[in-house]
Amino acid sequence: MQIFNSLTRRKEELTPLEPGHFRIYVCGPTVYDLFHIGNARPFIVFDTLRRYLLWLGYQVTYVQNFTDIDDKVITRAQAEGVPFAQLAERMIGEYYRDADGLNIMRASLYPRATESIDAIIQLISRLLEKGHAYEAEDGLYFSIDSFPAYGRLSGHKLEDLVAGASERLGDTAGKRNPLDFALWKYKKEGEPFWPSPWGDGRPGWHIECSAMSLENLGETIDIHAGGVDLTFPHHENEIAQSEAATGKPFVRYWMHNGFVNIDFEKMSKSKGNFFTVRDLAARYPYSILRFFILQAHYRMPVNFSDELLDAAVTSWKRITSSVDHLAFVAAASQDQPAGTAEENGLLEAIAACRQAWQKAMDDDLNTADAIAALFDLVRAANTAASTGRVSGQALLQARDSLIELFAVLGLDPAASAEDGIPEEITRLAEERGRAKEARDFAKADALREEIQARGYKIEDTPQGFRILPS
RNA sequence: GGCACCAUAGCCAAGUGGUAAGGCAGAGGUCUGCAAAACCUCUAUUCUCCGGUUCAAAUCCGGAUGGUGCCUCCA
Numbered sequence: 001m002q003i004f005n006s007l008t009r010r011k012e013e014l015t016p017l018e019p020g021h022f023r024i025y026v027c028g029p030t031v032y033d034l035f036h037i038g039n040a041r042p043f044i045v046f047d048t049l050r051r052y053l054l055w056l057g058y059q060v061t062y063v064q065n066f067t068d069i070d071d072k073v074i075t076r077a078q079a080e081g082v083p084f085a086q087l088a089e090r091m092i093g094e095y096y097r098d099a100d101g102l103n104i105m106r107a108s109l110y111p112r113a114t115e116s117i118d119a120i121i122q123l124i125s126r127l128l129e130k131g132h133a134y135e136a137e138d139g140l141y142f143s144i145d146s147f148p149a150y151g152r153l154s155g156h157k158l159e160d161l162v163a164g165a166s167e168r169l170g171d172t173a174g175k176r177n178p179l180d181f182a183l184w185k186y187k188k189e190g191e192p193f194w195p196s197p198w199g200d201g202r203p204g205w206h207i208e209c210s211a212m213s214l215e216n217l218g219e220t221i222d223i224h225a226g227g228v229d230l231t232f233p234h235h236e237n238e239i240a241q242s243e244a245a246t247g248k249p250f251v252r253y254w255m256h257n258g259f260v261n262i263d264f265e266k267m268s269k270s271k272g273n274f275f276t277v278r279d280l281a282a283r284y285p286y287s288i289l290r291f292f293i294l295q296a297h298y299r300m301p302v303n304f305s306d307e308l309l310d311a312a313v314t315s316w317k318r319i320t321s322s323v324d325h326l327a328f329v330a331a332a333s334q335d336q337p338a339g340t341a342e343e344n345g346l347l348e349a350i351a352a353c354r355q356a357w358q359k360a361m362d363d364d365l366n367t368a369d370a371i372a373a374l375f376d377l378v379r380a381a382n383t384a385a386s387t388g389r390v391s392g393q394a395l396l397q398a399r400d401s402l403i404e405l406f407a408v409l410g411l412d413p414a415a416s417a418e419d420g421i422p423e424e425i426t427r428l429a430e431e432r433g434r435a436k437e438a439r440d441f442a443k444a445d446a447l448r449e450e451i452q453a454r455g456y457k458i459e460d461t462p463q464g465f466r467i468l469p470s
Numbered sequence: 471g472g473c474a475c476c477a478u479a480g481c482c483a484a485g486u487g488g489u490a491a492g493g494c495a496g497a498g499g500u501c502u503g504c505a506a507a508a509c510c511u512c513u514a515u516u517c518u519c520c521g522g523u524u525c526a527a528a529u530c531c532g533g534a535u536g537g538u539g540c541c542u543c544c545a
Contacts, residue, residue, distance in 0.1 A: 009474095027545075035545085042545050071543075154540075160472045161541065205543085227545025228475085234544090257545070258475085264537065268544060295493075296483065301476070301538070308482060311494040315482095318493080321507070356491095360484090368484050372492035382508055386501090441503055448505080459507055466507090 001056070001362045003223075004299060006231065006254040007153055011364055014253060016222050021059040023217045024050065025251075027209060027226035027234070028064040028110070031091035032076040036274040037289060037304060038227075038260040038267040040102060044290050045257050045298040045365070046225045047104040048409055052361050055408045064107040065212045066092055069114050069202055074191055084192055085114070098277045101286035103410040111212040113203060117194045119215040120203045123245055124183045124196075132244040133183055136174030140184040140198060142206075145177050147240045153254060154232035181237055183207045206237035213250075214242060224251040229266075231256055258301040260293075267304065275304070284309055287411055291316050294367040294409055316413075319402070322378045323413040324468070325461075326399040329385040330392035332463035338391040342384055346394050349380035350401050357405050367409060374405060388462060421467050425456050429467050432458065 003014040016022045026046045029035050035043075043064075053060050067073075068088035077084040113120075124140060127133035132146045144150045144158070151158050161179055182204035187193035193200040203211075213221060219242075226235065235254065242250035259266045262273045280289055292312040296302040353373050360369035381398040384390045399414075406413050432447035448458050457470040 029545085030543090039545050155473060156541065157472080229540070229544055231474095232540060233542090259539075259545075261538080266539070266544090270544065299475090300483085303482080308494090311482065314495090315493050325507075366484075369491075372484065375492055379509085383510095386508060436503080439503075445504075457506065460502070460505085461507080462501095468507090 001052075002364055003253055003255065004364045006256050007251075012253070016058065017220060017252065020057075021061070022053055022223065023221040024060060024062045024223040024225065025209075025213045025217055025221055026062070026064045026107075026224075027230055028066050029091075029095055030067040030070050030072055031088045031095060032070070032072040033091065033269070034094055034276040034278045035098060036267060036269070036276045037280060037293075038274060040098070040277050040289065041260055041293055041298070041302075042225060042227050042257045043099060043104050044102060044293045044410070045367075046255070048294060048367060049223075049225075049255075049365055050105060051408050051410060052365065061108045061217065062105075063109045063111065063213070063216050065209060066095075066110055066112045067205065067208060068092070068112045069192065070205060078190070088112075088114075094278070098281070098286075101281055102277065102290050103286070103412075105410075109216055111216055113208040113212070114194075116208065116212050116215060117203065119211040120184075120207055121196050123207060123211045123214065123241065126245040127183065127241065130244065132241075134176065135198065136180075138174075139182050139186045139201060139204075141175055141180040142183055142237070142241055142244075143176055144179050144181075144240060147244050149243070150240050151236065153239055154236050156232060156236075179233075181206055181233065183241070206234055207241055209234070210238045210241045210245075210250075213238070214246070219246045219248045219250070221251055223253045223255055225255040225257075228256040228258060257298045261301050261303050262305070264303060280309075284313065287415070288312050288316060290410055294411075295371060297364075297366055297368050299364075319374070319378055319406070319413045320415070321468075322382055323399055323402055325466075326381055326385055326395050327414075328466055329461070329463055330395040330399070333388070333390065333392040333395060336389065336391045338393065340389045342387045342389040343391060343394045346380055346384040346390055346398060349377055349384075350398050353377035353380075354401060354405070361408075370405075370409070374402060377402060386462075421456065422454075425451060425454060425467060429458055429465060433465055 001014045002011040004010070005012045024046070026042060029039060050060050050062050066088070069084065073084050073088055077087040080087060124133060127142065128140070133140055133142055151161065162177065184196060184198060184201050184203060184207075187200040187202070191202070193202055213224065224235070224238075239250050261267060265271065265273065267274045277289065288309060292309055293302070295312065353376055356373035356376070357370045360366040360373060363369070377398060381395065381402070384398070385395055403412070403414050428447055428451050432444045432451070435443040435447060451458055451467070452470060455470055456467050459466045459468060
């Protein structure tokens with residue numbers, strides 16, 4: 001499988017350091033609020049990567065942190081008048097609710113910053129010993145001048161960054177370089193703090209992720225992923241801290257997803273142009289949100305609007321109704337002979353789909369192309385089903401492939417299967433069927449309307465009528 | 471100002487050297503008592519523009535234009 005590595009800006013063959021086992025770290029949410037669809041993109045995309053690697057037969061250790069102590073958490077907790085830990089705990093619960101809805105697999109481990117203080121302190125100590133960190137007025141800082149490779153990931157030249165930073169930030173008391181970033185912030189009045197060898201305080205944002213990755217996955221991991229906006233400074237800083245401390249490569253493949261835009265502008269909390277997944281889920285099924293995200297390649301920016309989501313609904317329905325219909329026709333086609341030309345055509349289409357699907361997934365997780373391959377199979381299967389010359393077994397084979405391959409994308413096209421049709425509706429439908437047999441179309445249509453009024457619809461097929469939720 | 475990324479049909483979106491996938495929307499047709507669903511056909515001689523390389527360019531190179539992002543918390 002090829003993956004675009006942000007570090008080298010090239011597609012590279014993806015191989016694990018330890019044969020058969022990938023170690024992945026994904027930057028998780030800062031738990032001060034519900035997450036929005038833009039935040040959801042990396043969760044969905046890298047969950048899909050994980051599912052694909054599992055499907056390929058790899059073992060995957062997948063770590064996603066919760067940043068549960070941070071300026072935003074503190075500010076929000078103060079505004080709500082609750083302890084920060086209480087807010088964080090609540091938001092972690094809310095995270096799980098939406099993430100589960102989006103069918104994002106639970107991580108192998110969810111380390112929290114506040115539970116990783118020891119590891120953070122140890123890491124800072126190592127940096128101090130090696131001369132990469134120093135004390136300033138308000139805390140401990142990382143000295144970027146002590147790490148010559150600084151800027152490599154983001155492609156920034158140090159002097160450009162420094163020039164920009166000096167203008168904006170001016171000189172911070174005791175900082176050696178305006179770009180030096182905080183490792184440990186000394187406590188301020190009214191803020192939570194933890195004891196450390198250097199005084200009470202709390203960790204900086206960047207050191208958290210380094211410490212949690214090193215502690216839980218080891219000094220060199222395979223994949224570290226997140227949104228493109230984390231490239232600088234967050235990931236750049238993580239590399240500097242981690243590699244300065246260990247002397248080893250921190251991450252082998254860096255992956256960054258593109259933004260979700262509104263009117264071609266980045267969706268973000270600070271711009272206020274965001275939709276939380278929670279709000280969207282009230283209007284669209286979670287599966288539609290996931291399907292929508294996966295219809296675009298993960299590195300491309302994607303625009304977001306109700307119109308596009310509506311189109312995704314229609315699009316997805318084409319898949320689910322096909323999967324649904326195939327089961328129905330297959331049940332009615334048990335005694336069809338196998339080996340017809342139509343059947344062989346379908347079997348070939350299944351093989352072609354699986355091949356095209358995997359080729360797309362192998363090419364830097366091209367889910368858009370992978371979905372296109374699945375649509376091709378939908379058409380072939382629908383056509384095959386309508387000929388009446390294909391065995392139920394072959395139809396189910398097509399259906400199983402659709403279900404299997406969509407499952408790797410975290411989607412279940414069989415989820416909307418017809419179950420729980422009320423007896424009353426079935427009775428009405430049967431009555432309509434008899435009226436239709438008797439060519440009493442007025443009565444048949446009246447009954448169909450009544451069924452529709454109750455939220456179901458009737459489809460007549462060569463194999464008989466079907467009742468579906470409308 | 472510095473550094474990146476993007477530009478493909480009415481809309482969304484794949485495609486990185488061999489003659490434009492897929493979805494939505496639209497038109498016509500088949501099937502149906504009528505519907506619905508499904509299927510078939512049609513809908514970009516062309517990929518923002520201008521040069522260049524090549525037998526061959528949406529794809530590579532140079533330039534222009536437009537848009538976005540990062541450089542400050544941000545997925």
